[in-house]
Amino acid sequence: MSLSLMADPFVREHDPALIARKNRANAINGSTAFGLLVARIGGCRVSKGPRGMWLADGYRFGFPDAGAFTVGSVAITKHQWPDILAQREWLFRHEEWHSFQYQRLGGLPFIPAYLLACAWSKVLTGDVWSRNVFERGAGLAIGGYTEHAMRLPFRALAAGGRFARRPEGGR
Template sequence: MTVWQTLKLVGNVINLSTVAGALVGLIGRARFSRGPRGLFYATGYKLRFPVAGAFTIGNLVLTKHDRAYLDARPILVRHEERHSWQYFCLVGLPLLPLYCVGAAWSWLRTGCPASRNPFERLADLADGNYVEHPVQPFGRTLQQTFRRR
């Protein structure tokens, strides 16, 4: 681990984001293990929210899949590691409401919670297995939403 990765690991423990991630992992009955570059994995996550192949809280990457899933996807792990840096830079848990605002904005603009979410864009959309959707009028997003229901 580099000095910067160690600093991020310690910072995300102090700012309680990794602790919060561990609580979410415990609630989701995940199995914990050490990952690369100061990350930890919580695999076998049982809750249905959020709907994602993997998501990160602090320095903890959570997934419903097993460890082999993450080990086979180093680009996805890099994407999740970038999110761990976002927790560090935003002093932890303030990232969560800001991320939600970004997801809502993105959904309004594109019908997709990731495409225009600045946190996903900074973590690299493609590395997170997201497809970039074009900006569309708000009315079209609302029509698509209500048509699905």
């Protein structure tokens, strides 16, 4: 992993009290319970992970199409968390940031908000992550994503609606 990626502010350590408040809030708002249910339905093996997160591995379904995803304070993957933590610990940090997003949105309202952000990104860029406010907030690079540019018509709108104009008198 490059030094610049490790210097990413999303990889920094958090105050243990902040982490505990986030995990407690996600337990109270029901999102962690729902995450544990998703893990159970998905056939996962669940264990307690670092920083109060639950780690669920061996997820058997193809949706969502991601290396890992988070519901409440439960990080779920089809792979094995011990391997991920040993080789790509930064992916865990990305998923942990999603658990903070669940807390900030009051739990399960995160899911429709996230799906809406996926649709918005798909329209703008052709992928579900490049302009997804939640993926950007959790750190695209540490989530393993490559940012794509906005599609041409949207680039012009983002630049203030200035389309290329012909010079005065030009045809």
